[in-house]
Amino acid sequence: MHSVPSVRTYVLIWLTLTIMTFVTFYVAQIDLGGWNVVVALCIAFFKMMLVILFFMNVKSDSPLTKLFAGAGFFWMILLLGQVAIDYISRNWMPMGKMW
Amino acid sequence: MSTVVQDPRTIETPNYLNAEYGWRSWLFTKDHKRIAVLYIISITVMFFLGGIFAGLIRLELLTPQGDMVNSDTYNKFFTMHGIVMVFFFLIPSIPATLGNFFVPMMIGAKDLAFPRINLLSWYIYIAGAIFALAAIVMGGVDTGWTFYTPFSSTFSNTFVITAAVGVFIAGFSSILTGLNFIVTIHKMRAPGMTWGRLPLFVWANYATSLIQVLGTPVVAITLALVGLERAFHIGIFDPAIGGDPILFQHMFWFYSHPAVYIMILPGMGVISELVTCFSRKSVFGYPFVAASSIGIAVIGFLVWGHHMFVTGMSMYASLYFSLLSFLVAVPSAIKIFNWTATMFRGSISFDTPMLYAFGFIGLFTIGGLTGLFLATLATDVHLTDTYFVVAHFHYVMVGGMVLAYMGGMHFWWPKITGRMYPEGWAKFSALLVFAGFNLTFFPQFITGYLGQPRRYHAYAPEFQVFNVLSTAGATILGLGYIIPFIYFMWSLKYGPMAGNNPWKAKGLEWETTSPPPTYNFEKTPVVTEEAYAYAAHKEEHVG
Amino acid sequence: MEQQFDSSTLGMWVFLLTEIMFFGGMFCAYMIYRSMYPGAFASTSLHMEPFWGATNTAVLIVSSLSMALAVRAARLGQQKMLQLMLVVTIFFGLCFLGVKAIEYHQHWVDYKVPISVPGLGSHWDYSNTDKFPNQAQYAKQAQILFCFYFFMTGFHAVHMIVGVGLMLTILVMARKGTFSPSYFTPVEVSGLYWHFVDIVWIWLFPLLYLIGRTKSLI
Numbered sequence: 001m002h003s004v005p006s007v008r009t010y011v012l013i014w015l016t017l018t019i020m021t022f023v024t025f026y027v028a029q030i031d032l033g034g035w036n037v038v039v040a041l042c043i044a045f046f047k048m049m050l051v052i053l054f055f056m057n058v059k060s061d062s063p064l065t066k067l068f069a070g071a072g073f074f075w076m077i078l079l080l081g082q083v084a085i086d087y088i089s090r091n092w093m094p095m096g097k098m099w
Numbered sequence: 100m101s102t103v104v105q106d107p108r109t110i111e112t113p114n115y116l117n118a119e120y121g122w123r124s125w126l127f128t129k130d131h132k133r134i135a136v137l138y139i140i141s142i143t144v145m146f147f148l149g150g151i152f153a154g155l156i157r158l159e160l161l162t163p164q165g166d167m168v169n170s171d172t173y174n175k176f177f178t179m180h181g182i183v184m185v186f187f188f189l190i191p192s193i194p195a196t197l198g199n200f201f202v203p204m205m206i207g208a209k210d211l212a213f214p215r216i217n218l219l220s221w222y223i224y225i226a227g228a229i230f231a232l233a234a235i236v237m238g239g240v241d242t243g244w245t246f247y248t249p250f251s252s253t254f255s256n257t258f259v260i261t262a263a264v265g266v267f268i269a270g271f272s273s274i275l276t277g278l279n280f281i282v283t284i285h286k287m288r289a290p291g292m293t294w295g296r297l298p299l300f301v302w303a304n305y306a307t308s309l310i311q312v313l314g315t316p317v318v319a320i321t322l323a324l325v326g327l328e329r330a331f332h333i334g335i336f337d338p339a340i341g342g343d344p345i346l347f348q349h350m351f352w353f354y355s356h357p358a359v360y361i362m363i364l365p366g367m368g369v370i371s372e373l374v375t376c377f378s379r380k381s382v383f384g385y386p387f388v389a390a391s392s393i394g395i396a397v398i399g400f401l402v403w404g405h406h407m408f409v410t411g412m413s414m415y416a417s418l419y420f421s422l423l424s425f426l427v428a429v430p431s432a433i434k435i436f437n438w439t440a441t442m443f444r445g446s447i448s449f450d451t452p453m454l455y456a457f458g459f460i461g462l463f464t465i466g467g468l469t470g471l472f473l474a475t476l477a478t479d480v481h482l483t484d485t486y487f488v489v490a491h492f493h494y495v496m497v498g499g500m501v502l503a504y505m506g507g508m509h510f511w512w513p514k515i516t517g518r519m520y521p522e523g524w525a526k527f528s529a530l531l532v533f534a535g536f537n538l539t540f541f542p543q544f545i546t547g548y549l550g551q552p553r554r555y556h557a558y559a560p561e562f563q564v565f566n567v568l569s570t571a572g573a574t575i576l577g578l579g580y581i582i583p584f585i586y587f588m589w590s591l592k593y594g595p596m597a598g599n600n601p602w603k604a605k606g607l608e609w610e611t612t613s614p615p616p617t618y619n620f621e622k623t624p625v626v627t628e629e630a631y632a633y634a635a636h637k638e639e640h641v642g
Numbered sequence: 643m644e645q646q647f648d649s650s651t652l653g654m655w656v657f658l659l660t661e662i663m664f665f666g667g668m669f670c671a672y673m674i675y676r677s678m679y680p681g682a683f684a685s686t687s688l689h690m691e692p693f694w695g696a697t698n699t700a701v702l703i704v705s706s707l708s709m710a711l712a713v714r715a716a717r718l719g720q721q722k723m724l725q726l727m728l729v730v731t732i733f734f735g736l737c738f739l740g741v742k743a744i745e746y747h748q749h750w751v752d753y754k755v756p757i758s759v760p761g762l763g764s765h766w767d768y769s770n771t772d773k774f775p776n777q778a779q780y781a782k783q784a785q786i787l788f789c790f791y792f793f794m795t796g797f798h799a800v801h802m803i804v805g806v807g808l809m810l811t812i813l814v815m816a817r818k819g820t821f822s823p824s825y826f827t828p829v830e831v832s833g834l835y836w837h838f839v840d841i842v843w844i845w846l847f848p849l850l851y852l853i854g855r856t857k858s859l860i
Contacts, residue, residue: 316666
């Protein structure tokens, strides 16, 4: 089996996650316009990676596990992204004009 | 053992069928082979049920007027035909039956990775089927198997939730089977069974399992949302309060397009086995055929918008999906070319399974090529929602998948049951199926092109000739399915003993007894040769 | 045994893949409606309490820590530590559900429940009030968005309940001495599930509670 992370590592990760939670909470009170979404989602992504790599031990797992974990996230992006292609491009061309 | 001399035809070595008797040994089994048999029985029942609805459809369509039933009832016919055939026959078919039986054996394993989950999978399938049957018995569903909103979520007066629950539950059966196959193929291959030596049937089931695992949950949540909308009268997909019916279609087809690859990929895996065995030749371009299965699985998730070209989806999205739909045809074509090249300079025998394989190659090609007309934006505007589409998907689903299933059943029947079926009747039925199928569905290409809409219980009188031909063909096709059912049943008691390897095929499953013992192999096999190591004709250079 | 461990963990990952796609479908629909109705979305997000959302996030993160420590203890054969960490995980899981109950109750009191609860009916009123003088114009779309709020957090809560049940089962098994450094597969596999449910919440929190609060109502 793979190496067992130390208690210290786990506590450090937990601390980082908690701090990031505070950060995202307080940043949300400040109006940054469109950047609010970007910051919040980036922080969420970062927290997710910490949980996956350390709490779920994927960092020290086999390449196969890494592949499956990555594939899941990627496939969700495929769903969201391809649906978004439709909605984003609906108003790109004025109706009734020849191109 | 008694001392009375027994009829040699009834002496059987210990095998998975006679290991234990009684209903408990079947309903609580963990043996993947017994579970496969349970599935064979269940999906056969659902197949004939779906077939009855098909018969009712064709009966109504004998005459141009809607004179047999009213339009609401007709809507129920094609809805139930679709739901039963897609979710309760085609999706489980080969993986849950032939896959369950042979994937472990082909990789040299004793069973699947999670035998109890395998049994659970069957029970979940039955639970889903009960809901679907309940919906039918209570009065049916009329939304089409596609459950388009807002009709399904707001306006339909039929048992939508019951049917949706049935499909939702059956989806979990599909997911668990896929999960089981993925882990099994990764972790339980016998020594020497590298990925590069796996039979292509295993590759096909692996690719199918990936789709099952990644796609099915999305249709689950989509149908759950429709059910919730119906139950609580809230407008998720109801335009009246700002919902978007197109969103439903996006989410529905995100699964349902890959679902058609769930349906066809295992069939393609079977064809690889049949073509190699009955050409006594190793497959041409093994890496390409294996990779094409994965390619179809992946690209299959990038094309669903081609079901939505006329719905109001953006033109740019339509361009994207059209282009990718052309791309997904490429791996399928690779398989067709490679099977043909396998047969070239092979030593071909025309046993029944091979007849079905020939039928598959021809009919799937037609179905696949007609799909390109539908992938092309300009022609799709004309052809969509006509019988052209109906003909296209029946060519791939029936002319392709069902023929592959029949071919596979005939190929592996001796291994599963230990008995041979009557070859004369089998060949005759194969020809009936081929002739009946083409007579049923080819006219539909014509009427579809000429403008006959699908899902209508009436049509313009000038289409009647074609529809009558189609119904006649359906009758012949039905006969072509009933006769094998009869002789398969007959063979269980009266068929000659098959022996371990009646086809002299390569593959670990043929190295056991027929039927196989419960634990498949006395000792874990060690694999030293490539797949399809038929000695007679290796690939030869021309000239 | 190693093969069984590997098979079980791969099996759990494949299952988590299906869960990603299941929640992903909901995220997809939510994303579309959020972008279609920015005004309604800003309006509905004012009815959430980020304080409770943040509390729940912190609670789940602690429970993930205790879960990771539980798995570690199982690997090292530390029976007492394993049981303690499982109890801590269960406790925090229940805290999470408790906070959710408080929130749901608050939404009920505020007439922000568009779904008919069996036996109780629905409690929905999006007309203008002193505190929210401009919200009535968004009533129809807000209904959709609140539905998604309840569905997404509801499905998540169901997964939490299942998770707590799983942990109780593991705890019972641990007390019976089932686990050792050579067999701790159920702990590992349940841990993966628990962390996944945490990850879903890590995304739900900003999406449902934080984004859009600062936009002035159009």
